Amino acid sequence: MAPADGDQRNDRGGVLADAVARFGRLAPRPALRGHVEAIWRSRVGDRVDAPLVIVPDARIDLIWTGSQLFVAGPDTSPALAPLPPGARVVGFQFRPAAAGALLRAPMHALRDARVDFAEFAGAAGRDLAARAADASDDAAALSILQDGLARLLADAPAPDPRLDALYARLQRAGDGESDLARLARAAGLSERSLRRRSLDAFGYGPRTLARILRFGRFMDALRARRGEPLAELAATLGYADQxxxxxxxxxxxxxxPSQVRRQLGAPVAVSFKTHRRD
Structure with a gap:
């Protein structure tokens, strides 16, 4: 993995995590699946000499770095992760609207924050981190973490299906609508109640949630190496224009967008329909 050069870095000196770290996903144990959608593992490239840029994805993660267990709250802007070359990280990605059952806190209070898990789980959180740190290897640490989370989630309530439906509606490609009145009617809630529940469950109101999910579709399109011109991609994703x-x-x-495309290695398409620059 090549070091990040000046063209790849943003104005804070960071480079996209997707461009310089290898990610893998695995299914969590059955006892976790009502609240944890996936476990991801990441390894930073050995020659990376820049902090990693973590972009918003409308999710909450419980992250283990090998020495720290912390909650990454819902982001509204890019965050820098100053991980050393070769660092290994494991994350438990919660299902939409499911993190509150474990953390017992409104997600808007965690917006753009990284908080030690012990702040939510007390002695159980400290003990879980200590036992994972003492594990013989990465596989043993992951097993310890899954066991501990399963115990903590044993009696946790399931996510509100109305919020699941809201998330799914806003996540669908081409559905960029975030009209609060329409969303509230679909959920069977008042506009005020829907916005409050959305802030508590996701950390964002419905309009911000819709924007971040659309940005996620942009990132997915480039990860899939879709090569259409940026103006066409903007139209496909429901932006007003490029x-x-x-x-x-x-x-x-x-x-x-061009910098993101270059970092992710997608082919650059040439369009004869527009000469607009990003």
Whole structure:
């Protein structure tokens, strides 16, 4: 993995985590699946000499670094993770609207924050981190973490299905609508109640949630090496135009769409329909 060069870094000196770290996903144990969607593992490249840029994805994660167990709250802007070359990280990605059952806190209170798990789980959280740190290897640490989370989630309530439906509605490709009145009617809630529940469950109101999920579709498109011109990609994803997409991508990543595309290695397409720059 090559070091990050100046063209790849944002104005804070960071490089996209997706570009310089290898990610793998595995299914959690059955006891966790009502609240944990996936376990991801990441290894930073050995020659990476820049902090990693973590972009918003409308999710909450419990992250283990080998020495620290902490909650990564819902982000609204890119965050820097100053991990050393070769670092290994494990994350438990919660299902939409499911983290509150474990953390017993509104997600808007954790927005753009990284908080030690012991702040939520007390002695049980400290003990879990200590036992994982004493594990013989990464596999043993992961087993300890899954066992501990299963115990903590044993009596946790399931996510509100109305919020599951809201998330799914806003996540669908091409469905960029975030009209609060329409969403509230679909959920069978008042507008005020829907916004409050959305803030508690996701950390965002419905409109911000919709923007971040659309940005996620942009990232997915580039990860899939879709090579259409940026103006066409903007239209496909429901942005008003390419300039609108560029503003949103910059807000959530710190990069232009072209910079993101270059970092992720997608082919650059040439369009004869537009000469607009991002």
């Amino acid at each position: 300039a609108h997409m560029s503003r949103e991508v910059a807000a959530f990543s710190g990069f232009t």
